[in-house]
Amino acid sequence: MTDAFPATASKLGLYPVVDSVEWIARLLEAGVRTIQLRIKDCEDHEVEDAVREAIALGKQYRARLFINDYWRLAIKYHAYGVHLGQEDLDVADLAAIREAGLRLGLSTHDDAELDRALALRPSYIALGHIYPTQTKDMPSAPQGVVELKRHLARLHNVPTVAIGGISLARVPEVLATGVGSIAVVSAITQAADWRAATQQLLSLVENGIEPAEAV
Numbered sequence: 569m570t571d572a573f574p575a576t577a578s579k580l581g582l583y584p585v586v587d588s589v590e591w592i593a594r595l596l597e598a599g600v601r602t603i604q605l606r607i608k609d610c611e612d613h614e615v616e617d618a619v620r621e622a623i624a625l626g627k628q629y630r631a632r633l634f635i636n637d638y639w640r641l642a643i644k645y646h647a648y649g650v651h652l653g654q655e656d657l658d659v660a661d662l663a664a665i666r667e668a669g670l671r672l673g674l675s676t677h678d679d680a681e682l683d684r685a686l687a688l689r690p691s692y693i694a695l696g697h698i699y700p701t702q703t704k705d706m707p708s709a710p711q712g713v714v715e716l717k718r719h720l721a722r723l724h725n726v727p728t729v730a731i732g733g734i735s736l737a738r739v740p741e742v743l744a745t746g747v748g749s750i751a752v753v754s755a756i757t758q759a760a761d762w763r764a765a766t767q768q769l770l771s772l773v774e775n776g777i778e779p780a781e782a783v
Protein backbone atom coordinates (compact mmCIF):
# COMPACT_ATOMS: atom_id res chain seq x y z
CA MET A 569 0.00 0.00 0.00
CA THR A 570 1.24 3.49 -0.82
CA ASP A 571 2.36 5.77 2.04
CA ALA A 572 -0.17 8.33 3.20
CA PHE A 573 0.40 12.07 2.76
CA PRO A 574 0.76 14.08 5.99
CA ALA A 575 -2.45 14.71 7.87
CA THR A 576 -4.25 18.03 7.93
CA ALA A 577 -7.09 19.21 10.20
CA SER A 578 -10.08 16.87 10.20
CA LYS A 579 -12.30 19.86 9.37
CA LEU A 580 -10.65 22.53 7.25
CA GLY A 581 -13.47 25.07 7.66
CA LEU A 582 -13.86 27.95 5.24
CA TYR A 583 -11.45 27.50 2.32
CA PRO A 584 -11.20 30.50 -0.04
CA VAL A 585 -9.50 29.85 -3.39
CA VAL A 586 -7.96 33.06 -4.77
CA ASP A 587 -5.74 34.21 -7.60
CA SER A 588 -3.37 36.77 -6.09
CA VAL A 589 -1.09 37.48 -3.15
CA GLU A 590 -3.24 40.53 -2.43
CA TRP A 591 -6.27 38.31 -1.80
CA ILE A 592 -4.18 35.94 0.31
CA ALA A 593 -2.97 38.84 2.48
CA ARG A 594 -6.38 40.40 3.01
CA LEU A 595 -8.14 37.10 3.77
CA LEU A 596 -5.47 35.95 6.22
CA GLU A 597 -5.75 39.32 7.92
CA ALA A 598 -9.54 38.80 8.05
CA GLY A 599 -9.11 35.53 9.97
CA VAL A 600 -9.15 32.83 7.27
CA ARG A 601 -6.89 29.90 8.19
CA THR A 602 -7.27 27.56 5.19
CA ILE A 603 -6.63 29.12 1.80
CA GLN A 604 -5.38 28.35 -1.71
CA LEU A 605 -3.39 30.33 -4.28
CA ARG A 606 -4.84 29.42 -7.70
CA ILE A 607 -3.22 31.23 -10.61
CA LYS A 608 -3.99 29.46 -13.86
CA ASP A 609 -1.96 28.70 -16.95
CA CYS A 610 1.42 30.24 -16.19
CA GLU A 611 4.97 28.96 -16.36
CA ASP A 612 6.63 28.39 -13.00
CA HIS A 613 8.98 31.36 -13.46
CA GLU A 614 6.01 33.68 -14.05
CA VAL A 615 4.38 32.83 -10.71
CA GLU A 616 7.45 32.13 -8.59
CA ASP A 617 7.39 35.47 -6.76
CA ALA A 618 3.66 35.16 -6.02
CA VAL A 619 4.02 31.58 -4.78
CA ARG A 620 6.97 32.48 -2.54
CA GLU A 621 5.17 35.51 -1.08
CA ALA A 622 1.92 33.60 -0.51
CA ILE A 623 3.78 30.82 1.30
CA ALA A 624 5.60 33.35 3.50
CA LEU A 625 2.26 34.95 4.40
CA GLY A 626 0.80 31.55 5.20
CA LYS A 627 3.65 30.87 7.62
CA GLN A 628 3.35 34.34 9.17
CA TYR A 629 -0.34 33.70 9.96
CA ARG A 630 0.19 30.00 10.78
CA ALA A 631 -2.38 29.19 8.13
CA ARG A 632 -2.90 26.16 5.91
CA LEU A 633 -1.76 27.61 2.59
CA PHE A 634 -2.21 25.31 -0.39
CA ILE A 635 -0.65 25.99 -3.80
CA ASN A 636 -2.73 24.91 -6.78
CA ASP A 637 -0.88 23.26 -9.68
CA TYR A 638 2.70 24.57 -9.13
CA TRP A 639 3.90 21.63 -7.05
CA ARG A 640 7.61 22.17 -7.80
CA LEU A 641 7.45 25.70 -6.41
CA ALA A 642 5.38 24.51 -3.47
CA ILE A 643 8.19 22.05 -2.62
CA LYS A 644 10.91 24.63 -3.22
CA TYR A 645 9.38 27.13 -0.78
CA HIS A 646 8.01 24.59 1.72
CA ALA A 647 4.29 25.27 1.37
CA TYR A 648 1.87 23.75 3.85
CA GLY A 649 0.31 21.84 0.97
CA VAL A 650 -0.44 21.37 -2.73
CA HIS A 651 -3.82 20.99 -4.45
CA LEU A 652 -3.89 18.89 -7.61
CA GLY A 653 -6.59 17.90 -10.09
CA GLN A 654 -6.92 14.60 -11.90
CA GLU A 655 -4.98 15.83 -14.96
CA ASP A 656 -2.21 17.14 -12.70
CA LEU A 657 -1.88 13.63 -11.26
CA ASP A 658 -0.67 12.38 -14.63
CA VAL A 659 2.43 14.57 -14.48
CA ALA A 660 3.15 15.51 -10.86
CA ASP A 661 5.87 13.77 -8.85
CA LEU A 662 3.75 12.62 -5.91
CA ALA A 663 6.65 10.91 -4.19
CA ALA A 664 8.60 14.16 -4.19
CA ILE A 665 5.63 16.03 -2.70
CA ARG A 666 5.22 13.39 0.01
CA GLU A 667 8.94 13.18 0.80
CA ALA A 668 9.07 16.98 1.17
CA GLY A 669 6.37 16.70 3.86
CA LEU A 670 3.69 18.66 2.01
CA ARG A 671 0.01 17.92 2.46
CA LEU A 672 -1.85 16.92 -0.70
CA GLY A 673 -5.42 17.85 -1.63
CA LEU A 674 -7.06 16.15 -4.63
CA SER A 675 -10.05 17.13 -6.80
CA THR A 676 -12.74 14.58 -7.57
CA HIS A 677 -16.00 14.73 -9.54
CA ASP A 678 -17.33 11.17 -9.68
CA ASP A 679 -16.87 7.64 -8.33
CA ALA A 680 -13.99 6.76 -10.61
CA GLU A 681 -12.05 9.87 -9.60
CA LEU A 682 -12.79 9.12 -5.95
CA ASP A 683 -11.40 5.60 -6.37
CA ARG A 684 -8.21 7.02 -7.85
CA ALA A 685 -7.88 9.70 -5.16
CA LEU A 686 -8.50 7.32 -2.25
CA ALA A 687 -5.79 4.97 -3.49
CA LEU A 688 -3.27 7.82 -3.24
CA ARG A 689 -4.10 8.48 0.46
CA PRO A 690 -4.14 12.29 0.20
CA SER A 691 -4.49 14.73 3.10
CA TYR A 692 -7.95 15.78 1.91
CA ILE A 693 -10.35 15.10 -0.94
CA ALA A 694 -12.34 17.87 -2.67
CA LEU A 695 -15.72 17.06 -4.24
CA GLY A 696 -17.16 19.21 -6.98
CA HIS A 697 -18.74 20.86 -8.54
CA ILE A 698 -21.78 20.96 -6.26
CA TYR A 699 -23.76 23.67 -8.09
CA PRO A 700 -23.35 25.46 -11.44
CA THR A 701 -20.34 27.75 -11.36
CA GLN A 702 -19.33 30.75 -13.44
CA THR A 703 -15.74 30.57 -12.24
CA LYS A 704 -14.52 27.56 -14.22
CA ASP A 705 -15.67 25.69 -17.33
CA MET A 706 -16.67 22.27 -16.09
CA PRO A 707 -16.96 19.27 -18.45
CA SER A 708 -19.35 17.46 -16.08
CA ALA A 709 -22.75 18.32 -14.59
CA PRO A 710 -23.08 19.69 -11.06
CA GLN A 711 -23.34 16.79 -8.61
CA GLY A 712 -25.72 18.43 -6.12
CA VAL A 713 -25.97 17.72 -2.40
CA VAL A 714 -27.59 14.28 -2.67
CA GLU A 715 -24.66 12.94 -4.68
CA LEU A 716 -22.25 14.79 -2.41
CA LYS A 717 -23.72 13.00 0.59
CA ARG A 718 -23.46 9.65 -1.18
CA HIS A 719 -19.77 10.30 -1.90
CA LEU A 720 -19.11 11.40 1.68
CA ALA A 721 -20.32 8.04 2.93
CA ARG A 722 -17.11 6.58 1.46
CA LEU A 723 -14.90 9.13 3.17
CA HIS A 724 -15.27 8.73 6.92
CA ASN A 725 -11.56 8.92 7.67
CA VAL A 726 -10.54 11.55 5.11
CA PRO A 727 -11.00 15.33 5.49
CA THR A 728 -13.43 16.54 2.84
CA VAL A 729 -14.00 19.80 0.95
CA ALA A 730 -17.04 20.79 -1.16
CA ILE A 731 -16.49 23.24 -4.04
CA GLY A 732 -18.39 24.79 -6.92
CA GLY A 733 -21.14 27.40 -6.94
CA ILE A 734 -21.42 27.60 -3.17
CA SER A 735 -22.98 30.91 -2.21
CA LEU A 736 -23.60 32.15 1.32
CA ALA A 737 -27.27 31.13 1.01
CA ARG A 738 -26.32 27.58 -0.01
CA VAL A 739 -23.82 27.00 2.81
CA PRO A 740 -26.33 25.50 5.33
CA GLU A 741 -27.53 22.92 2.80
CA VAL A 742 -23.94 21.92 2.01
CA LEU A 743 -22.87 21.78 5.66
CA ALA A 744 -25.86 19.55 6.40
CA THR A 745 -24.23 16.81 4.30
CA GLY A 746 -21.45 16.56 6.92
CA VAL A 747 -18.68 17.86 4.66
CA GLY A 748 -15.77 19.25 6.65
CA SER A 749 -14.91 22.29 4.55
CA ILE A 750 -16.44 24.67 2.04
CA ALA A 751 -14.26 26.10 -0.73
CA VAL A 752 -15.40 29.27 -2.43
CA VAL A 753 -14.14 31.65 -5.08
CA SER A 754 -16.89 34.05 -6.18
CA ALA A 755 -18.80 34.06 -2.88
CA ILE A 756 -15.89 36.16 -1.62
CA THR A 757 -14.13 37.69 -4.61
CA GLN A 758 -17.34 38.81 -6.37
CA ALA A 759 -19.16 39.90 -3.21
CA ALA A 760 -20.25 43.53 -3.01
CA ASP A 761 -18.55 43.62 0.40
CA TRP A 762 -15.91 40.89 0.55
CA ARG A 763 -15.08 41.63 4.19
CA ALA A 764 -18.68 41.18 5.34
CA ALA A 765 -19.09 38.08 3.14
CA THR A 766 -15.94 36.54 4.63
CA GLN A 767 -17.09 37.16 8.19
CA GLN A 768 -20.53 35.68 7.47
CA LEU A 769 -19.00 32.65 5.79
CA LEU A 770 -16.48 32.15 8.61
CA SER A 771 -19.15 32.23 11.28
CA LEU A 772 -21.45 29.86 9.35
CA VAL A 773 -18.78 27.36 8.32
CA GLU A 774 -16.50 27.41 11.38
CA ASN A 775 -19.12 27.60 14.09
CA GLY A 776 -18.46 24.57 16.32
CA ILE A 777 -15.12 23.65 14.75
CA GLU A 778 -12.23 23.31 17.21
CA PRO A 779 -9.72 26.19 16.99
CA ALA A 780 -7.02 25.46 14.42
CA GLU A 781 -3.99 23.53 15.56
CA ALA A 782 -0.66 25.33 15.20
CA VAL A 783 0.70 25.11 11.66
Ligand SMILES: Cc1ncc(COP(=O)(O)OP(=O)(O)O)c(N)n1
Nearest residue numbers: 636651652653654675694729731751
Ligand atom coordinates in the same frame (compact mmCIF):
# COMPACT_ATOMS: atom_id res chain seq x y z
C1 LIG B 1 -10.39 22.95 -2.99
C2 LIG B 1 -10.28 22.77 -4.46
N1 LIG B 1 -11.04 21.85 -5.06
C3 LIG B 1 -10.97 21.66 -6.38
C4 LIG B 1 -10.13 22.43 -7.15
C5 LIG B 1 -10.00 22.22 -8.63
O1 LIG B 1 -8.68 21.77 -8.90
P1 LIG B 1 -8.30 21.26 -10.38
O2 LIG B 1 -9.21 20.13 -10.71
O3 LIG B 1 -6.85 21.01 -10.40
O4 LIG B 1 -8.65 22.47 -11.31
P2 LIG B 1 -7.96 23.90 -11.30
O5 LIG B 1 -8.28 24.57 -10.01
O6 LIG B 1 -6.47 23.70 -11.41
O7 LIG B 1 -8.54 24.60 -12.48
C6 LIG B 1 -9.36 23.39 -6.49
N2 LIG B 1 -8.50 24.19 -7.14
N3 LIG B 1 -9.46 23.55 -5.15
Ligand SMILES: Cc1nc(C(=O)O)sc1CCOP(=O)(O)O
Nearest residue numbers: 696697701703732733752753754
Ligand atom coordinates in the same frame (compact mmCIF):
# COMPACT_ATOMS: atom_id res chain seq x y z
C1 LIG C 1 -11.77 25.93 -9.13
C2 LIG C 1 -12.96 25.08 -9.11
N1 LIG C 1 -12.87 23.71 -9.11
C3 LIG C 1 -14.06 23.12 -9.13
C4 LIG C 1 -14.25 21.67 -9.16
O1 LIG C 1 -15.40 21.21 -9.14
O2 LIG C 1 -13.24 20.98 -9.18
S1 LIG C 1 -15.34 24.23 -9.13
C5 LIG C 1 -14.27 25.52 -9.12
C6 LIG C 1 -14.70 26.94 -9.12
C7 LIG C 1 -15.37 27.33 -7.82
O3 LIG C 1 -15.68 28.69 -7.89
P1 LIG C 1 -17.04 29.28 -7.31
O4 LIG C 1 -16.98 29.13 -5.84
O5 LIG C 1 -16.97 30.73 -7.74
O6 LIG C 1 -18.16 28.55 -7.96
Ligand SMILES: [Mg+2]
Nearest residue numbers: 637652653656
Ligand atom coordinates in the same frame (compact mmCIF):
# COMPACT_ATOMS: atom_id res chain seq x y z
MG1 LIG D 1 -5.19 22.01 -11.02
